[in-house]
Amino acid sequence: MLHNLVSKWAPADHLGRYRVGVVFLAGSLVVDRVVVPVVVPVADRAxxxxxxxxxxxxxxxxxxxxxxxxxxxxxxxxxxxxxxxxxxxxxxxxxxxxx
Structure with a gap:
Protein backbone atom coordinates (compact mmCIF):
# COMPACT_ATOMS: atom_id res chain seq x y z
CA MET A 1 0.00 0.00 0.00
CA LEU A 2 2.82 2.38 0.87
CA HIS A 3 4.55 1.67 -2.44
CA ASN A 4 1.33 2.46 -4.31
CA LEU A 5 0.99 5.72 -2.41
CA VAL A 6 4.55 6.73 -3.22
CA SER A 7 4.17 5.69 -6.85
CA LYS A 8 1.01 7.75 -7.18
CA TRP A 9 2.75 10.94 -6.07
CA ALA A 10 6.22 10.28 -7.46
CA PRO A 11 6.35 7.96 -10.48
CA ALA A 12 9.48 5.80 -10.51
CA ASP A 13 11.97 5.70 -13.34
CA HIS A 14 12.96 2.46 -15.11
CA LEU A 15 15.35 1.56 -12.24
CA GLY A 16 12.64 1.91 -9.61
CA ARG A 17 13.94 5.19 -8.22
CA TYR A 18 11.53 7.99 -7.40
CA ARG A 19 12.32 11.03 -9.46
CA VAL A 20 11.31 13.65 -6.92
CA GLY A 21 13.85 12.47 -4.34
CA VAL A 22 11.27 11.92 -1.63
CA VAL A 23 10.69 8.78 0.42
CA PHE A 24 7.54 8.29 2.45
CA LEU A 25 8.01 6.62 5.81
CA ALA A 26 4.90 4.98 7.20
CA GLY A 27 4.11 4.22 10.80
CA SER A 28 1.41 4.60 13.36
CA LEU A 29 0.81 6.77 16.37
CA VAL A 30 -1.29 5.82 19.38
CA VAL A 31 -3.31 8.74 20.70
CA ASP A 32 -5.75 8.05 23.54
CA ARG A 33 -5.86 4.34 22.59
CA VAL A 34 -6.63 5.19 18.97
CA VAL A 35 -4.12 4.09 16.33
CA VAL A 36 -3.54 6.85 13.81
CA PRO A 37 -1.65 5.94 10.63
CA VAL A 38 1.13 8.39 9.83
CA VAL A 39 2.93 8.91 6.53
CA VAL A 40 5.85 11.31 6.60
CA PRO A 41 7.67 12.56 3.50
CA VAL A 42 11.44 12.50 4.01
CA ALA A 43 14.10 13.74 1.60
CA ASP A 44 15.77 10.85 -0.20
CA ARG A 45 19.21 12.21 0.63
CA ALA A 46 18.45 12.23 4.37
Missing part, protein backbone atom coordinates in the same frame (compact mmCIF):
# COMPACT_ATOMS: atom_id res chain seq x y z
CA UNK A 47 17.46 8.56 4.23
CA UNK A 48 20.61 7.70 2.26
CA UNK A 49 22.78 9.56 4.76
CA UNK A 50 21.14 7.89 7.75
CA UNK A 51 21.51 4.43 6.22
CA UNK A 52 25.11 5.21 5.25
CA UNK A 53 25.96 6.31 8.78
CA UNK A 54 24.34 3.22 10.31
CA UNK A 55 26.16 0.88 7.92
CA UNK A 56 29.42 2.76 8.46
CA UNK A 57 29.11 2.43 12.22
CA UNK A 58 28.30 -1.29 11.98
CA UNK A 59 31.23 -1.98 9.64
CA UNK A 60 33.57 0.12 11.77
CA UNK A 61 32.52 -1.74 14.91
CA UNK A 62 33.03 -5.12 13.21
CA UNK A 63 36.49 -4.12 11.94
CA UNK A 64 37.47 -2.80 15.38
CA UNK A 65 36.41 -6.06 17.02
CA UNK A 66 38.21 -8.19 14.43
CA UNK A 67 41.43 -6.17 14.73
CA UNK A 68 41.17 -6.24 18.52
CA UNK A 69 40.80 -10.02 18.53
CA UNK A 70 43.73 -10.47 16.12
CA UNK A 71 46.01 -8.18 18.13
CA UNK A 72 44.92 -9.86 21.35
CA UNK A 73 45.75 -13.30 19.96
CA UNK A 74 49.14 -12.12 18.69
CA UNK A 75 50.02 -10.58 22.07
CA UNK A 76 48.85 -13.70 23.91
CA UNK A 77 51.00 -15.91 21.67
CA UNK A 78 54.05 -13.67 22.10
CA UNK A 79 53.64 -13.66 25.89
CA UNK A 80 53.12 -17.43 25.94
CA UNK A 81 56.29 -17.93 23.89
CA UNK A 82 58.32 -15.59 26.09
CA UNK A 83 57.09 -17.28 29.26
CA UNK A 84 57.70 -20.69 27.74
CA UNK A 85 61.27 -19.78 26.79
CA UNK A 86 61.93 -18.25 30.20
CA UNK A 87 60.77 -21.48 31.85
CA UNK A 88 62.87 -23.75 29.63
CA UNK A 89 65.98 -25.41 31.13
CA UNK A 90 68.23 -23.88 28.42
CA UNK A 91 67.12 -20.35 29.29
CA UNK A 92 67.55 -20.95 33.02
CA UNK A 93 71.06 -22.37 32.47
CA UNK A 94 72.03 -19.32 30.37
CA UNK A 95 70.63 -17.02 33.05
CA UNK A 96 72.87 -18.62 35.70
CA UNK A 97 75.95 -18.27 33.50
CA UNK A 98 75.37 -14.60 32.74
CA UNK A 99 77.53 -12.24 34.85
Missing amino acids: VDQAVGRAVGRAVGRAVDQAVGRAVGRAVDQAVDQAVGQAGSPDFQAEAHLAP
Whole structure:
Protein backbone atom coordinates (compact mmCIF):
# COMPACT_ATOMS: atom_id res chain seq x y z
CA MET A 1 0.00 0.00 0.00
CA LEU A 2 2.82 2.38 0.87
CA HIS A 3 4.55 1.67 -2.44
CA ASN A 4 1.33 2.46 -4.31
CA LEU A 5 0.99 5.72 -2.41
CA VAL A 6 4.55 6.73 -3.22
CA SER A 7 4.17 5.69 -6.85
CA LYS A 8 1.01 7.75 -7.18
CA TRP A 9 2.75 10.94 -6.07
CA ALA A 10 6.22 10.28 -7.46
CA PRO A 11 6.35 7.96 -10.48
CA ALA A 12 9.48 5.80 -10.51
CA ASP A 13 11.97 5.70 -13.34
CA HIS A 14 12.96 2.46 -15.11
CA LEU A 15 15.35 1.56 -12.24
CA GLY A 16 12.64 1.91 -9.61
CA ARG A 17 13.94 5.19 -8.22
CA TYR A 18 11.53 7.99 -7.40
CA ARG A 19 12.32 11.03 -9.46
CA VAL A 20 11.31 13.65 -6.92
CA GLY A 21 13.85 12.47 -4.34
CA VAL A 22 11.27 11.92 -1.63
CA VAL A 23 10.69 8.78 0.42
CA PHE A 24 7.54 8.29 2.45
CA LEU A 25 8.01 6.62 5.81
CA ALA A 26 4.90 4.98 7.20
CA GLY A 27 4.11 4.22 10.80
CA SER A 28 1.41 4.60 13.36
CA LEU A 29 0.81 6.77 16.37
CA VAL A 30 -1.29 5.82 19.38
CA VAL A 31 -3.31 8.74 20.70
CA ASP A 32 -5.75 8.05 23.54
CA ARG A 33 -5.86 4.34 22.59
CA VAL A 34 -6.63 5.19 18.97
CA VAL A 35 -4.12 4.09 16.33
CA VAL A 36 -3.54 6.85 13.81
CA PRO A 37 -1.65 5.94 10.63
CA VAL A 38 1.13 8.39 9.83
CA VAL A 39 2.93 8.91 6.53
CA VAL A 40 5.85 11.31 6.60
CA PRO A 41 7.67 12.56 3.50
CA VAL A 42 11.44 12.50 4.01
CA ALA A 43 14.10 13.74 1.60
CA ASP A 44 15.77 10.85 -0.20
CA ARG A 45 19.21 12.21 0.63
CA ALA A 46 18.45 12.23 4.37
CA VAL A 47 17.46 8.56 4.23
CA ASP A 48 20.61 7.70 2.26
CA GLN A 49 22.78 9.56 4.76
CA ALA A 50 21.14 7.89 7.75
CA VAL A 51 21.51 4.43 6.22
CA GLY A 52 25.11 5.21 5.25
CA ARG A 53 25.96 6.31 8.78
CA ALA A 54 24.34 3.22 10.31
CA VAL A 55 26.16 0.88 7.92
CA GLY A 56 29.42 2.76 8.46
CA ARG A 57 29.11 2.43 12.22
CA ALA A 58 28.30 -1.29 11.98
CA VAL A 59 31.23 -1.98 9.64
CA GLY A 60 33.57 0.12 11.77
CA ARG A 61 32.52 -1.74 14.91
CA ALA A 62 33.03 -5.12 13.21
CA VAL A 63 36.49 -4.12 11.94
CA ASP A 64 37.47 -2.80 15.38
CA GLN A 65 36.41 -6.06 17.02
CA ALA A 66 38.21 -8.19 14.43
CA VAL A 67 41.43 -6.17 14.73
CA GLY A 68 41.17 -6.24 18.52
CA ARG A 69 40.80 -10.02 18.53
CA ALA A 70 43.73 -10.47 16.12
CA VAL A 71 46.01 -8.18 18.13
CA GLY A 72 44.92 -9.86 21.35
CA ARG A 73 45.75 -13.30 19.96
CA ALA A 74 49.14 -12.12 18.69
CA VAL A 75 50.02 -10.58 22.07
CA ASP A 76 48.85 -13.70 23.91
CA GLN A 77 51.00 -15.91 21.67
CA ALA A 78 54.05 -13.67 22.10
CA VAL A 79 53.64 -13.66 25.89
CA ASP A 80 53.12 -17.43 25.94
CA GLN A 81 56.29 -17.93 23.89
CA ALA A 82 58.32 -15.59 26.09
CA VAL A 83 57.09 -17.28 29.26
CA GLY A 84 57.70 -20.69 27.74
CA GLN A 85 61.27 -19.78 26.79
CA ALA A 86 61.93 -18.25 30.20
CA GLY A 87 60.77 -21.48 31.85
CA SER A 88 62.87 -23.75 29.63
CA PRO A 89 65.98 -25.41 31.13
CA ASP A 90 68.23 -23.88 28.42
CA PHE A 91 67.12 -20.35 29.29
CA GLN A 92 67.55 -20.95 33.02
CA ALA A 93 71.06 -22.37 32.47
CA GLU A 94 72.03 -19.32 30.37
CA ALA A 95 70.63 -17.02 33.05
CA HIS A 96 72.87 -18.62 35.70
CA LEU A 97 75.95 -18.27 33.50
CA ALA A 98 75.37 -14.60 32.74
CA PRO A 99 77.53 -12.24 34.85
